Amino acid sequence: MAEALESKYAQSQLKKLNAALADGRFVSVRKLLHELPPSDTALILESSPVKTRDDLWELLDADFHGDVLEELSEDVRNGIIGKMMPANVVDALEEMDTDDLAETLSSLPDQVLQDILQSMDAQDRLRAEQALSYGEETAGFIMNTDTITLRPDVTVDVVLRYLRLKGDLPENTDTFYVVNRTDNLVGLVPLTRLLTAAPDDKVSAVMDEESEAIPVNMPDDEVASLFERYNWLSAPVVDEKHRLVGRITIDDVVDIIREDAEHSMMSMAGLDDEEDTFAPVLKSTKRRSIWLGVNLFTALMAAAVSDLFEATLSQLAVLAILNTIVPSMGGVAGNQTLTLVIRGMALGHVNPSNSRWLISKELAIGFLNGIIWAVLIASVIAVWKQDFMLGTIIAFAMMVNMVAAALSGATLPIVMKKLKIDPALAGSVILTTITDVVGIFAFLGTATLFLL
């Protein structure tokens, strides 16, 4: 038995690799890469700048190409495939499972995909086209076709003898599927059941008929939440006629769970989920500029609102100084509500039957927050600027903006979801625009009425 895992293993290997690469000791690099499991090689490639990445790939034995490509994130993988000869890509794809093949091919730019398909022989091309035939982000797309099927009328003993003859089982096999003559799924037999059953029991007697099957076109995030909710390790996939077409295993679902959870965080900052931390400067700049452009537009809108009060601002410079406080507090409070509701929707907690309740709850919090921070800011301003009236005005604006923030934070994601817009992507820009505009209007407007 190997030693207990050294947790920083991949990191120390990365250090060694970098040193060997810097010194031009290519034989050592090759040797080090040869010893690593594919997932560690993938991690190292993802942790390297593009140039180092290309050098390492050149030095990696072609036998490992497929296994490593499987483990890479989309952006990094496409970068590498784009620089490979199509024939070499075909070789690398040959050993892949259907689900990994589908994922790899579908994310490629069209031209690269066509080149690769054309370099394939007829059989491989058929397999690739089959893998690509299910819509992206569906159960069919992430399933594997390597199911082991049993007939209901054979005995456990026969099955065991068959398995011994067959030898190796597909990776992560934990369940056998029982199908009838027309390939309809009629039951499941967990491996554990097979081990503990009496040898002369019929499969039909030990199989589980109650289990659920996943329709081939179910969205992958629903598949993931079913796995998470019921603690499944694998699940059968059936077509519209309830024929078994494949199985989904937990390791593919784990990736979806992580991606979905990350998606909101990345989108809220205006980043692409698959964004490669070490992408070239120009590519990253281009990707991030859309978000900055949107933000410039909203910042100019806020400035245009302030512009309406130019006369007020030119008479009272103190208003200019305090003008950012109310919008900033509204933005933070609104984003808290927004984030909570977006997560609640992702976990399936927020739905039409309780959204009205949720909105009133958030409004109540907004109201309470408004009172707390209004009193606080009024006291600070009254002391700092020795102006009680000014304190009252900023307090009123704070109150208004906190309620507006809560209302928009709670309703925006619900409305956007109905309009089929991703709330994580656009929610926080729209929210900030609302809290900026309302905050400035409330503060400068009230000040214009009462201070001039």
Add this chain to the structure above:
Amino acid sequence: MAEALESKYAQSQLKKLNAALADGRFVSVRKLLHELPPSDTALILESSPVKTRDDLWELLDADFHGDVLEELSEDVRNGIIGKMMPANVVDALEEMDTDDLAETLSSLPDQVLQDILQSMDAQDRLRAEQALSYGEETAGFIMNTDTITLRPDVTVDVVLRYLRLKGDLPENTDTFYVVNRTDNLVGLVPLTRLLTAAPDDKVSAVMDEESEAIPVNMPDDEVASLFERYNWLSAPVVDEKHRLVGRITIDDVVDIIREDAEHSMMSMAGLDDEEDTFAPVLKSTKRRSIWLGVNLFTALMAAAVSDLFEATLSQLAVLAILNTIVPSMGGVAGNQTLTLVIRGMALGHVNPSNSRWLISKELAIGFLNGIIWAVLIASVIAVWKQDFMLGTIIAFAMMVNMVAAALSGATLPIVMKKLKIDPALAGSVILTTITDVVGIFAFLGTATLFLL
């Protein structure tokens, strides 16, 4: 075989339950709850306001209490346990696996925990204390103790006969563990191997000696990344003497993966990961107010910086109007970098050997972004305000702030991690303070120099 899963099943059940509850048809509610799997009941409880939640819990058969508690999130679970009689809690805990027991007990307030421990008989208390003996967020804390161990010198046939006698295997058993006389782990036998091996093979001949074991004190996020990286379904846990103490299964790891991924998103908005979407108003207000307080402080700091330029602002109201644009752009650009680096660190891509490279990359992006948005804002201002000098000044400030944003976005998380502060929690406040202060200084300072 049941029908293919209806994906909105839980939602339609929730609707029915709510209707029955509203009409006071308690018998129907009980019946509906009785038919649901525990995870669906948990989802429904989490999707309900506290009052409804309490009513539903009252109506739920006590036999299901333990299974449902296991599936609930911390906040909701503690709320329910807090209202139960200690003796009833003890009954509910009796059937729990060690890992779920540890998680449930450890998150309880101290007084409640003491009451519950005191209501237990000696044997249960011992089990509870054992479950709690490993540090939270370690492998020991999330492991189960229900391993099936084999001796190396018995034959496969003997093992199979033993398993048939034993009957049911623990949930999610996919591997048997081979231990010697002193309980040291010497190998693993996957179930699939046992099925395909010849009956007279010795266990020592079919076992896998190369596999890795997890040290009992390894942090749980490292455990999760190992599972993710190597696509494990389960892994043995060993103590410092390499004795087998338990096993970790993928279903527990999935929860950690989701929690870790969500943690960053929630922390960046100043929320607690476990925050219950339907928590009472007062509790939520209190929790969120810390973050709002910090933000008020930083907003006041930004105002204090503007205050330094009161003379300038009182002469040129246009500066007051444009004062928010540069800080806002810096904040967004900096947050993009910050989010990317935080995610890169979570995925293990960012480490000491490449962080310098990453910082220079982000600086280059900041510089490029600075040029793009400086030119754009200068043109907008030159046209809008008919003032070329003003455009040049805001462009210069934009340039400076974009570089400052990139630099702080990239270095902050790296520095904070070294200081053992969670970058997701405090990173974005510090960053926004920096971009606000630098932005205002650069804009109003330059304007004071050149426009007065």
